[in-house]
Structure formats: C-alpha cells, structure tokens
Amino acid sequence: MTVVNATMAAGTAAVSVRGVSMIYPGPVQALQDIDLDFPAGQLTSLLGPSGCGKTTLLKIIAGLLEPAAGTVTVSGKTVKGPGPERAFVFQDFALLPWATVMRNVAFGLELRGVPTSEREAVAEKYIGDVGLRGFEQKYPHELSGGMRQRVGLARALAVKADVLLMDEPFSAVDEQTRRKFQEDLLQLVSVEKRTFIFVTHSIEEAVYLSARIVLLSPRPGKVWKIIEPKMPRELSPDQIRREPGYLDTVESIWQNLKDYVE
C-alpha cells in the first residue's frame, strides 16, 4: 500500500477536480476545496464515513449538482451538466418500473434518439455482459435487488461513456449477491478499460475493488488521504480476501477512519 498525491501529471487523468466546494442551505459546508485526479482506465473509490460528501462529489462530477466553487474537467472539457462521456449508476437503481430489462438498458440510447434495432443490439450485448441473458423481457419487479442493479450497470455501460460514476451501487444488495457482483465488476473493469469512480462506505469493498482509494474526512468533506492498495490481482477472489496485503490495507484504513466514527 502506498500513499500518493491527489493530483497527477496532465494527460493521465480522465477526470480532474479543482478547488471544488459545496455548501448546502443551512449553511452546511459539504465539501471544501477538493483537488483530485482520477486516473483513466482504473477504478477509484471515494471512501469515508457518512456526511463526508462523497455522493455530493460524485454528483458534482456527474453534472447533477453545481458546486459552489471550483471546476470539474472530464477529458479536458469543463463540466457544465451531464454529458455523453459520463454515465451514472444509482444507489436505488432508478429503473423504470413500467419498462422491460431491454428497454431500461437501452433507455440512455433511447433518450439520444438511437433507432430501436440499433439500441437493442447494443443493450443485448451488455445485458449478456452483466449476466442477465434470458431476462430481457422481464420487468424490474420480477428481478432481485442484485439483478436490478445489474440492469442499472448495463444501462450505464450501454451509452459507451468513458467514465462510469457509481453511487454506492451495492448498498441495497444483500451480502452474498454483493460479493458475486464485486467479482463481476472487477472483471468488467479489466475488460472495458473505462474509468470507474465508485462511492462506498465499505472499507472491504473499496480495498477489494479499487486501484486507488480516496479517503474523505467529514464536516466539511476534505480529501484526507489517497491510498493505492497493492495486492496480487492475479489471485482468485477468495485468495485475495485472505491475502495479507488486502487485510493490512483494510486494517490501516479502519485505524485511520476510527477517529471519525462516533
């Protein structure tokens, strides 16, 4: 495990956050002067206790919230709202209950005016990639929580965005399903070569999934430490979870975060 700088040399970052602050009415300082770079083609986690503003930061990057100060650039362009190069995976899945898995996955493309046959071909591929083949004509209420989030993930993948923003995607999914899902996500990250920004409050999840972990401290949310877990990724998931490098990283993050937990 190594501790690294928040910002990187120009060109290697897919997403750059500069001087971002956020104030909610109250006033509550949710984020204070965040400087961060997210390396391309890797999964970065935003980790911290509740109230540290990690979801706020993710929604600012998504263009769903406007920061009080500072800028976000994605592939060199300043973020002014949602854009085609970013896709969002929601904590509560945000699926259309009246639409089939097929239509939900293709919905991002439908909104962009892609013709039906074309968008369904794309959706078909990603439905297969997230392991939902055979469920194309099912409705969300016929699926389990884990399968619903797979639909949410497939929808985000289908718009071919370079950056995937995932807001605690597994928090509404039961533990067994979550583990399987995490393994599948790692597989996807290595195949898809996209930039993943992943919000979580689970230390184990962050360490298991991430190339780098941004630790945020709460009230006001600040970048506090950046950690790059080092562990042999070629091992099987079960071996990784018993690996000393993995366990040490989990333990040291916990020691660090402990002070912020009441």
Next chain:
Amino acid sequence: MSRDYRSTALTFASFAFVLCAWEFAGRLPVSNAFPSLSATAVAGWEMIRDGRLPTALGITIVPMLIGVTISAIAGVLLGLATGLNRKVEWVGIPLFLVLQAAPLAAIIPMLVLAYGVGLAAKVAVVCIMAVPVIVLNSYKAVQHTPPSLLQMSHAFLGSRLQTIFKVILPAASPVIFAGLRLGTAAGFVGAILAELLISPTGIGDLITYHQSIAEYPQMYAAIVSVIILSALFLEFLDRLEVALFRPERRTA
C-alpha cells in the same frame, strides 16, 4: 393462480351477500318504499323490454360523456401544467383546493341562470363536479415522480419533453387514473343531480316519475342501471390505463 381464484370467489361472495341482504330487507319489508331485489329485477327487465330504460340511459349518458370527456382532458392538462410549472401551480392550485372543498351542488341554480335548463347546464354540472379532483390528482401525481428517476433522465441526457413523456407521465399515470376514476364517479353524480334538480330527463326523469307515483321497483331499477353504467365505465378506465401506460401489469 389459487390466489386469483380465491379473490374472485370472495368478490362474488361479497356481491351475493349484499344482494341477499337486499332481497331479505325487501321482503321483510323494512319500508313500503323499499322493494326487494327480485321485484326490482322484474321491473328492470320490463323497462328494458319496453325500451324505457335504454332510452333514458341514452339521454342521461350524453351530458355524462360530454362532461367527463371535457373534464378528463381539461383536468389532466391543467393538473400536468400545475405540476410541471411553479407559476401555474401558484395560480391554479389554491383555486382548485377551494373548489374541491365547496359543496358544488349549491351553485347549480346559478348555472341554470347562466346556461338555462338544457344540455349546456347539465354538462357544466358534470364538469364542475369532476374537474377539481382530476386536476388535484394529476398535480399530485406529477409532483410525486420519484426524484431518482428524474435525476436518471437528466443524467442520461433526457430533454425536458422526453422526461415528461417517457418518465413523468408513465410514473404519474396510476395517480392520474385514480383521479380520473374519482372524477368520473363525481361527474356521474353530477349528471344525475342535474337531471333531478335542473330539468327531469333520462334516468333522473324515471327516478322522479316513478317516485311520484310510488312505483318503487321501477325507481330502484333506474338507480341500479346508473350504478352499473358507472361501474362499467370505471372498469373501462382501468383497462385503458394498463393498455396505455403500465405494460408490467398486463401479465401480473
């Protein structure tokens, strides 16, 4: 499967219970003005055969359908406008809240002054009864679109129009249609009220006439025919909603 079977059985049981109670109460009798189910059915059958009931329904249904159609279109559009736009909301909603609370039957004499005793006044009564509840339901339906679906549409670059048609309307449709059902029922009440209070035509005429000459079975047959008409129309609305907006309920 077995659950469907049981729910159908219970529905039939509840209808059978009410109808038996009616027959029993009619035979006691609780009042000379309360005919039994069988007497009402016989009277109803005769009125169907000699054409009086169909003719009367045919007359009553005209202001009902015109009024309910106008109310549904105007009510849903107004409700959507108030739900989607802050300024329209401030202008419109307090007015409809007052209208919904007002005992609207009391202003029927005023409508007669304005529109006379013909079809226009009756349509106006139907609309006045039906519109407020349709507007308020549509408004609430739009306001209660799940925020995460709106955010999802925004995040995936949906335009305002796309969001309205592909997210807000389908999400709002159950509550909009609940309002349409309530509004239709209120509108039907309005149509009968208008026939009783403004000028006796159609079913209102049958009810008034048979009451005045103490032919209670015929009077009840006329009342029951309106109830059946109203129930059938509400069932039709239910099917329309599923067909238009809720494909996931077709198989469920």
